[in-house]
Amino acid sequence: MKSLESILANHPFFKGLEPEYLALITGCASNVKFEAGQFIYRQDEEANSFYIIREGKVALEVCPPGKKPITVQTVSDGEILGWAWLIPPYHWQFDAQAVELTRAIVLDGRCLRTKCGEDHTLGYELLSRLLPVVGQTMEATRLQLLDIYGNND
Amino acid sequence: MNKSVTIDREGLNQLISVLNGMGFQVVGPTVRDEAIVYEKLESIKDLPEGFTDEQDGGVYRLKKRKDKSLFGYAVGPHSWKKFLHPPERRLWQADGEGGDFEIKPEKLDATKFAFIGVRSCEMHAIAIQDKVFINDKFVDPVYQVRRENAFFVAVNCGQAGGTCFCVSMNTGPKVEAGFDLALTEILDNDRHYFVVEVGSEQGEACMEQVTHKLAQNEEVTLAEKVVKETAGQMGRTLDTTHIKELLYENLEHPRWDDIAERCLSCANCTMVCPTCFCSTVEDVTDITGTHAERWQKWDSCFTMDFTYLHGGEVRASTKSRYRQWLTHKLASWQDQFGSSGCVGCGRCITWCPPAIDFTEEIPKIRDSETQTLKTS
Amino acid sequence: MAGKMEPLMQSPMTPWPYRIQKVIRESHDTFSLNVVPKNSPDSMTFNPGQFNMLYAFGVGEVPISISGPQPGGKGMIHTIRDVGIVTGALHKLKKDQTIGLRGPFGSAWPIEESKGYDIVIMAGGIGLAPLRPALYALLDQRDKFGEIVLLYGVRKPEDLLFTKEFETWRGKYGVQVKMTVDTADREWRGNVGVVNTLVQRANFDPMNTVAMICGPEVMMRFAVSELKRREVPEDQIFITMERNMKCAVGFCGHCQFGPAFICKDGPIFRYDKVKQFFGIREI
Structure with missing residues (x-):
């Protein structure tokens, strides 16, 4: 079985990270598995986990009253799930549900926050990897808002 | 035949009847509604004798001349495209019922036109439209047959109009190619005659039936002098150096907004332009729904629905429409057809109600570029 | 004369x-x-x-x-x-x-010219229709191409076209078929998000890839930038343009896009040849 550290080292999100930082982060890591249909987290719950998806697919959902849940985004292999652990008040904004069997590494948010606070270079490394993901997600969201395939696109 | 000949007024009259006799529909300049337009000619009596025109931005006015010249004016609102590329024509008809129908192609209207008084800029304009309708990937048969059948009696301009700039565009005032006959009108004291250059075998055959004399050296020299003087009277000039790059690099220039404040989006410039070729189609049906027709009509890049796409206009603003028109005319035309789309005839300036004059606008864009270079 | x-x-x-x-x-x-x-x-x-x-x-x-x-x-x-x-x-x-x-x-997809390359096909909505003959032509000579990737985005799952063929493309020809929808309910087990989010999930060699894109213009702008982010060269990206069209033969002037007539120079263009005008407002 691969070590947590080598799994993290080979994940696209951590590609090229200095070994010393990888070791620091591994200290906050553990393996998790979600069955299809299982909720990973729920909106408004405290957000203390950062999921590094190894395989599978997770749907981010909103459920308006009286309507079926709407999936607004899916994340899958090689991607990451959740950044609410980084930003106060550390609460999830959506429901995250595994669409299929999903294996991930979960990093403890409190642990990560502490380590980033102690070592700003680590903090900078993490943020400069996280920000592009946030940016791309925002770009994708804007495109979804445009409803470009609509009848009057 | 390289030698020039001369004809007098009566000779010109003969020429019109000879062309009529050869089966041509003779069309040329005549006065209607206080403007010189191109219509059917019976004789030289229909020509605008003793008229000239005053032209400026948004200004066109006919005036009497002191002499009896027949071609003493510049170009008016019409151009020959209305004969070669008709403003409105049926493309085909279809009849049917119950999900089945038959298409009847339109019979080719191969009217033979003889054009009298075609100016050099207009010869160039026709050559430019040839590239659109004949020399490109597809051929418009109506344009092709009319073009093929047409007889050109060109006229070297004896005076430039107030908005002319053919010298800047290298399109005149001397007619260089494509004509059957080219006339230079001479009013020398009491003598009124035309020096005729013959440009084709058909032109030569035609002249054989017209009373003419061999041109004397001094007559030819005088004709050359007339054209040379015209070249010196241009009402406008345009520096065309790197004009394509200038426009492509300035698609977001603030000057477009300035122009847009004046432009009415009325489409006059495109209607009077001798090279503008845009058209639209209209489908019509009779009341029973068993007969359908498709018509082609002149269109303009200034009209509302020209760029309609998925429920909206791509070019909704006047700014974008004017930019499209001018950038097409002066820049992208070069990429598309290997030459400028402008022949310097000045019609778009004269017939613009708010007198937008791109020979003034282009330098504004050019000057700001130069300033940017200086300050950077 | x-x-x-x-x-x-x-x-x-x-x-x-x-x-x-x-x-x-x-x-x-x-x-x-x-x-x-x-x-x-x-x-x-x-x-x-x-x-x-x-x-x-x-x-x-x-x-x-x-x-x-x-x-x-x-x-x-x-x-x-x-x-x-x-x-x-x-x-x-x-x-x-x-x-x-x-x-x-109109112009065609560069099938012959792309031999030896990986192919990334990106389609948005009805944009898959003009790309299907390209896929047929590629699969007809499957061994002449490297990876073939189809990235396809639509608004909702019920808008997906030609899905019956996807299994053949995947199974028989080894095409990486990836779909995504803008929004979906629980019934949908696939991806949710816009089509360019699929680019990073696909396996291809960017420098040795020819990309063929058809979809709404805004989608193509973002698709191109996503492909460029993965370092696909601009002269290996092909896009399709759409404008009002009346004649289709270059006579009517309606479909002009910069110096191009969409009808006879396009609708398919190599990206680097039109990028000067691509994305300019009201062009």
């Missing part, structure tokens, strides 16, 4: 009668018409990516790209979304009825 000219031919503005040999329902608002010339039994040849002008009797004419058939198949298939008056009239037509057709017109 006129110079030498080619002999006269039938006006390219006059449609030819075609018989509808099959109507296929593709989705709730999209259908396909397979047509054959009425006056000759031969199928017409076309290049993947080209389009025809289809005429509904008494109503009007629209440009529709050719979506099939497979090489060697009969007729020409047009996949049409019922969104307007003419497409609505075409939707009402039945087998053996007549339509008018002019074409095929």
Whole structure:
């Protein structure tokens, strides 16, 4: 079985990270598995986990009253799930549900926050990897808002 | 035949009847509604004798001349495209019922036109439209047959109009190619005659039936002098150096907004332009729904629905429409057809109600570029 | 005086009668018409990516790209979304009825030129239709190409087209087929998000990849930037442009996009050749 550290080292999100930082982060890591249909987290719950998806697919959902849940985004292999652990008040904004069997590494948010606070270079490394993901997600969201395939696109 | 000949007024009259006799529909300049337009000619009596025109931005006015010249004016609102590329024509008809129908192609209207008084800029304009309708990937048969059948009696301009700039565009005032006959009108004291250059075998055959004399050296020299003087009277000039790059690099220039404040989006410039070729189609049906027709009509890049796409206009603003028109005319035309789309005839300036004059606008864009270079 | 000219031919503005040999329902608002010339039994040849002008009797004419058939198949298939008056009239037509057709017109996908490359096909909505003949042509000579990736985005799962063929493309030909929808409910087990989010999930060698994109212009802008982010060279990206079109033969002037006439220079363009004008407002 691969070590947590080598799994993290080979994940696209951590590609090229200095070994010393990888070791620091591994200290906050553990393996998790979600069955299809299982909720990973729920909106408004405290957000203390950062999921590094190894395989599978997770749907981010909103459920308006009286309507079926709407999936607004899916994340899958090689991607990451959740950044609410980084930003106060550390609460999830959506429901995250595994669409299929999903294996991930979960990093403890409190642990990560502490380590980033102690070592700003680590903090900078993490943020400069996280920000592009946030940016791309925002770009994708804007495109979804445009409803470009609509009848009057 | 390289030698020039001369004809007098009566000779010109003969020429019109000879062309009529050869089966041509003779069309040329005549006065209607206080403007010189191109219509059917019976004789030289229909020509605008003793008229000239005053032209400026948004200004066109006919005036009497002191002499009896027949071609003493510049170009008016019409151009020959209305004969070669008709403003409105049926493309085909279809009849049917119950999900089945038959298409009847339109019979080719191969009217033979003889054009009298075609100016050099207009010869160039026709050559430019040839590239659109004949020399490109597809051929418009109506344009092709009319073009093929047409007889050109060109006229070297004896005076430039107030908005002319053919010298800047290298399109005149001397007619260089494509004509059957080219006339230079001479009013020398009491003598009124035309020096005729013959440009084709058909032109030569035609002249054989017209009373003419061999041109004397001094007559030819005088004709050359007339054209040379015209070249010196241009009402406008345009520096065309790197004009394509200038426009492509300035698609977001603030000057477009300035122009847009004046432009009415009325489409006059495109209607009077001798090279503008845009058209639209209209489908019509009779009341029973068993007969359908498709018509082609002149269109303009200034009209509302020209760029309609998925429920909206791509070019909704006047700014974008004017930019499209001018950038097409002066820049992208070069990429598309290997030459400028402008022949310097000045019609778009004269017939613009708010007198937008791109020979003034282009330098504004050019000057700001130069300033940017200086300050950077 | 006129110079030498080619002999006269039938006006390219006059449609030819075609018989509808099959109507296929593709989705709730999209259908396909397979047509054959009425006056000759031969199928017409076309290049993947080209389009025809289809005429509904008494109503009007629209440009529709050719979506099939497979090489060697009969007729020409047009996949049409019922969104307007003419497409609505075409939707009402039945087998053996007549339509008018002019074409095929326009440029084609660079199939031959892409031999030896990985291929990334990106489609948005009905944009998959003109790309299907490209896929057919690629799969017809599957061994001549490296990875073949299809990234396909639509609004909702029920808008997906040609899904029955995806299994063959995946299974028989090893195509990486990835779909995504803008929004979905729980029934949908696939990806949710816009199509460019799929680029990073696909396996291909960017420097050695030819990308072919068709979809709404805004989608293509972001698709191009995503491909560039993965370092696909600009001269290996092909996009399709759409503008108002009346004649399809370069006469009417409506479809101009910078120096290009979409109808005869396009609709498919190499990205680097049009990028100067791509994305400029109201161009």
